[in-house]
Amino acid sequence: MIKYTLQCNDGHVFEDWFASSSKFDELSANHELSCPQCGSTEITKTIMAPNVASAPAAAPAPSCAAAGGCSNMGCPAMQG
Template identity: 35%
Template sequence: MKVLDLRCQKDHAFEGWFGGEADFQDQLQRGLLQCPLCGDAQVRKVLSAPRIQRAARDPAGGAAQESAVPVAAAPAAPAAAASLQAAWLQWARKIAAQTENVGPRFADEARRMHYGEAPERAIRGQASLAETVELLDEGIAVLPLALPDGATDTLQ
């Protein structure tokens, strides 16, 4: 298993687990990788801290034990930025779990609920700027949120 530190064009840091370099390159070329924060598919590898396994002697003279030794430290995102990213991703997943995804039918479904033609429930989906303005003009409360696919799916 190969663990890679990745970044998108907006410089969001995240981790990817791959079977090897060929697996990473294959997924990258097929457009299967995307930033879990913004959905950007322009993903690149960044320096990461590799770990080398070496045998270490027990100070008491016992058998050799395996220990991991970090070799180099990669520049990490500031702790506050990483914490904010993690909190946003957790919040986005919570929103996704508590809402029904109606996809491109969002504006129609919001109207149906507003006019009593469908049961009221928490929904999410896609709407154009024009559709969003029309909904607001009709007195239908909507809140535009950027929830990329990576934030609504379970990451493996």
């Protein structure tokens, strides 16, 4: 599946999902796509930024030791 940001000839922008890029091309060529706002069948793809997954952020270090101590022996602040 691929998601495209689309625009009709009246300037309405919307998103839709397609099985493949060739399926979008086929539907567009046959005027089988329509704008959900105005019904126009003159639909084009807009410029899209790639969806790049980033690495998850590291969890912040516990701050319980700085706040008066910690009684949890498993706490990393107690390990040092």
